Amino acid sequence: MICASACKMNFKNLREYLAWLYYQYLLITGIYVLEPWEKSIFNSILFSAIAMVIYTSYVFVPIHVRLALEFFSGLFGGQPESTMALMN
């Protein structure tokens, strides 16, 4: 939807396109009507929330993925090993 109407408008350069995207963000969240200091408060809160999400995922997602893989390989790979050990 965004790309279709973006193609209709003539953007001279990337800067204008980014400005238009920022304008859409202002309109959709409703920030457009607020005073500048309120806009800054909202933007900083949103930016810090997103930054925390990115940081958390950067720190913890590899660890969780490794643990999950170990758990699942232990579940499937471990079973045949124990029965073989029992038989021997």
Next chain:
Amino acid sequence: MTESPTTKPSSWEVCHGVKNGLTADRGCLVKSLHRCNEWHPNNRCHLAEQEEVNVASQYGTLYNRPFVESFEETPMLVAVLTYMGYGILTIFGYLRDFLRHWKIEKCHIAREKEEQKDFVPLYQDFENFYTRNLYMRIRDSWNRPICSVPGAKMDLLEQASHDFNWTFEYTGRIVQDVINLGSYNYLGFAENTGPCADSAAEVTMKYGVGVASTRQEIGNLEKHEEMEKLVARFLGVESAMAFGMGFATNSMNIPALVGKGCLILSDELNHTSLVLGARLSGSTIRVFKHNNMQSLEKLLRDAIVHGQPRTHRPWKKILIVVEGIYSMEGSIVRLPEVIALKKRYRAYLYLDEAHSIGALGPRGRGVVDYFGVDSHDVDVMMGTFTKSFGAAGGYIAGKQELIEYLRSHSHSAVYATSMSPPVVEQIITSMKCIMGEDGTTIGCERVRQLAENTVYFRKRLRKMGFIIYGNKDSPVIPMMLYMPAKIGAFGREMLKRNIGVVVVGFPATPIIESRARFCISAAHTKDMLDRALSVISEVGDLLQLKYSRRRMQPSLVRPFDNNMYEDIDD
């Protein structure tokens, strides 16, 4: 039941072309039904009786043209984002209220006095919260001062605000030639040149401007009598009476017609004046779903079967109150069905033609003319002179006995000042022009031009991909905006490109369905409409307003819904 054919054939032959949507390539059945209604008034008797019997099943025989209305559903993503936007603005509203309460920020709005701080608060509803924290921020789209005639083009005073719309100041410049898509100027009679303005000026020289009395005392000029006879002739009824204000016509006359022990069945989306009049009268009010004939029929049947709430006595009167065109939705009432229902269940009909008089119908006589029904079937016809006639005031028309009764019992007739003579003359001249009695075909041309403009504008807007509500033939065109920030943005962007529009939000509409409302005029030329359409498309791309998910013309009558009766309670 037969209608006098004296004024019909002449204007019918002169105006060809687009007759409110009925184009040449319709099927023969519709054409023959239409001709049947027009040229053989005797058959109307048989048709009406058949209609009464078939009211519940064959809606097709009641209409002489296809009834195409559409109200596209809100896309889910848009609704969610709109609620989110309102949520964020509410949070900031609470923050600002907190700052104002603790005096961290200066408070600009109405506050209670120091002595009244411990009393029950006066200023705490949600609606005031909304006014303080949302309406004020985008207030520059409303109350813009106009400094010329509000015709097809107008001039605006440029205004600027330095404290975020709490106060305005004028820069001294004038924005010239703004295309006017907001005035209710359907036939273009809002002009300061031409026969209407000249005759109004003459009358001012003769009678002055003020009347200094009420109609009942000494304010009944011969001009008023002449105007009322003309209005009655225009509408095809026995008698009519005019009042100074359209709002007061509704709110002061409904209490004179119904009272305690009567039942009013009013449409969901009726205008505030009708709601106020109904409440003032003291009758029981029941609301049926907008333009929904099954809902109305169920209410009628329940009212007749059960009677008044506790005593079960029959109702003294049942009055159905509907409007010709609903100005927020752009929909047209299903008049043939309402009349069939009213005849079957012996109720009375009050039709408010504020927007539709002059704007619909091949001869401009309103929604009665548009559907080709008999004007004697509508018991009380009400309308206003503000919209299509370029004047001010309202009228009530109907049988002679009804109007004589109202002359002595209506509050507006007894207490309100009479209409001013130049305004009366404007009504007389414009009405004669529409009827063709001034010897020219200007009126007829304008009615035709309005129909053409309406169909063209709606078709183009729909093709562009906007969500447009309402009937294909109604000159009131609401275009959905939904998000709160886009309300203010749309108004400002359109003004930057020299087009003046009216945007509407809560509480005039449901909270997520905010819209921009275009009113088409016969004074708009095709160039103006094309320019307006290209600008609307540009702004629509800029603000991402093209929400519609279908590109074809919708052509359905709203289907019968089996769960329609669930939430109707007595």
